[in-house]
Amino acid sequence: MKTPECFEILVRNGMVDEVVSRLMSGKEADVYVVQSKGELCCAKVYKDVRMRSFSQMAQYQEGRKGRNSRQARAMQKNTRYGRKETEDAWKNAEVDALRTVAEAGVRVPVVYDYADGILLMELVKGADGNPAPRLNDIRLTGEKAREYHHEMIKNIVVMLCAGIIHGDLSEYNVLVDQAALVIIDLPQAINASKNNNARSMLERDVANITAYFGRFAPELLSTDYGREIWKLYSTGKLSVTSELTGLFEQSDVPADVKGVMREIDYARILHERTLIRAAQSA
Numbered sequence: 001m002k003t004p005e006c007f008e009i010l011v012r013n014g015m016v017d018e019v020v021s022r023l024m025s026g027k028e029a030d031v032y033v034v035q036s037k038g039e040l041c042c043a044k045v046y047k048d049v050r051m052r053s054f055s056q057m058a059q060y061q062e063g064r065k066g067r068n069s070r071q072a073r074a075m076q077k078n079t080r081y082g083r084k085e086t087e088d089a090w091k092n093a094e095v096d097a098l099r100t101v102a103e104a105g106v107r108v109p110v111v112y113d114y115a116d117g118i119l120l121m122e123l124v125k126g127a128d129g130n131p132a133p134r135l136n137d138i139r140l141t142g143e144k145a146r147e148y149h150h151e152m153i154k155n156i157v158v159m160l161c162a163g164i165i166h167g168d169l170s171e172y173n174v175l176v177d178q179a180a181l182v183i184i185d186l187p188q189a190i191n192a193s194k195n196n197n198a199r200s201m202l203e204r205d206v207a208n209i210t211a212y213f214g215r216f217a218p219e220l221l222s223t224d225y226g227r228e229i230w231k232l233y234s235t236g237k238l239s240v241t242s243e244l245t246g247l248f249e250q251s252d253v254p255a256d257v258k259g260v261m262r263e264i265d266y267a268r269i270l271h272e273r274t275l276i277r278a279a280q281s282a
Contacts, residue, residue, distance in 0.1 A: 006045055007034070009116050016043065016120075023131060028187055033131065036120055041112060044119040046091050046187070091117060097164055097189035104162035105240075106155050107180045124175045124182050132182065135171035135212065145216035151181055152209050153225050158240050160202065160233055165192050169205035171212040192233070199230050224248040 003011060003019045010016040017035040023042065024031050034043045095114050098121070102108050110122040126132040140148065152174070159166065166173070167188040175182040192198045206226035214221040223246030231248065232238035 004032075004045070006116075006118065007043070010118060013115075015113060015115065019043070026185065033123060034120075036112070040123050042109065042121050042123045044121065046117045046119075091187065093189060094187040095119060097186040100162055101159050101164055101183070101186075104158050106158050107182045108186070109182065109184060124177050124184075126176065127178050132175040132177045135174045135176060135181070138176060140213070140216045142217040145213040146220065148181060149210065149213040149217070149220055152213075153206070153244065155181070155183060156202070156206060156209075157229060157238065157242065157244075160192055160229065161238060161240050163192050165190050165195075165198055165202050166205050167201045170208040199234075202226060202230055
C-alpha cells in the first residue's frame with residue numbers, strides 16, 4: 001500500500017521498511033502491519049487529540065504527572081504547552097503500561113520502539129499465522145468461556161497488584177493467540193492508587209469481561225469478582241496468588257463515624273501540643 005505520510009520520518013530513519021496494510025482503526029489510533037528490519041510487526045499511529053473520539057479523557061488522566069514540576073503545572077493550568085504535555089503523557093502512558101504489566105507477567109504485545117507518535121510492537125498472530133482475532137470475533141463453548149474468564153480475572157488481579165487498571169477492558173481489547181489471551185489498547189490505563197475513579201473502572205472492566213463470557217456460560221453472570229477484588233486490594237490483602245470465590249457480601253455494620261471523629265480530634269490535640277512544646281523549647 002502507499003506509505004501514509006506519518007510514516008515518512010520512520011522510513012527515512014530505517015525504523016520502518018514498508019507499510020504492508022492497515023489492520024484496524026480505533027477511537028484513539030490506527031493500527032498498521034509494517035515491515036521493520038525485515039520482520040512484520042504492528043505500528044500504532046495515535047490520532048490527533050482533535051480527532052479522537054475517546055470520551056471522558058479527564059478521568060483517565062487523573063494522577064498522571066509531567067516529567068518535572070514545570071510540566072505538571074502547565075498540564076494543570078491547561079496552557080498550550082500543558083496541552084502538548086498532556087497529549088504526550090497520554091501516548092507515553094500506553095508504552096509505560098505495556099512494559100509494566102509485561103514485567104508483572106501479563107501477556108501483552110512486546111514493545112519494540114516508540115517515536116513521533118508511532119508505537120512499534122509485536123504483531124500478535126493466531127493459530128493460522130495471520131493476525132490474531134479479537135475475542136469478539138470468535139465463538140466460544142461454555143467450557144472455553146469459563147477457562148478464558150478465569151484467565152482474564154487472573155490477569156486483572158496481576159495488573160492491579162502491579163498498580164495498573166486497564167480502564168477500557170472488553171472483548172474488543174483482547175486478542176486470542178496460539179497460547180493465551182493478549183490484552184491490548186492501554187493508553188487510558190490508570191494508576192490504581194492515584195486515581196479516584198480506580199474502583200469504578202476496575203469493577204467496570206470486570207463487569208464487561210464477565211458479561212461477554214456470560215453469553216456462553218450464563219452462570220458467570222452471577223459472580224461478583226469486581227467488588228471482591230477491590231475489597232482485597234483496598235485492605236492490602238490482594239496478591240497474585242489470592243484465592244477468589246466470585247462472591248461478595250456487603251457489610252451491614254454501620255460505620256463508627258463518632259469514633260473516627262474522636263480519633264481525629266485526639267490526633268489533632270497531640271499534634272498541637274507537640275508544636276507548643278517545640279516552640280517553648282526554641
